Amino acid sequence: MDVTILINSIIYALLGVLIFFVSFIVVDRLTPYDLWKQLVEEKNTALAIVVGATALGICLIIAAAIH
Template identity: 45%
Template sequence: MPDVQNLIKAVIGTLVFVAVGLLVFLLAFVLITKLTPFSIRKEIEEDQNTALAIVIGSVILGLAWIISAAIHG
């Protein structure tokens, strides 16, 4: 039974970190959209602004690395 308890603790810990990570991503995206004076969706989808898409992707990757480093310890 100790293995099952360890598994349950690991799953709960993973779910908590997933929730925190998604919350940080959501907060960062909302912050980016509020700080920019233009519509990010319009720029990327309609105007085909590749540079902006690369910047947004870089922000997402940077956040992912920071969150994974915090989880990994």
């Protein structure tokens, strides 16, 4: 196995996670309410589904851009 392929895979994985984290923070800041309070304290299931779908959408875009 070529070591450069492994290193490149690790770099792209970390880059993808970093981009996802930053973009999710942006989504959190753009919402007019506190996501953590709504999800954890008030157990807003509908919002949890929307946030999960948003996270999956962001991940698909990042994966397609890196691939």
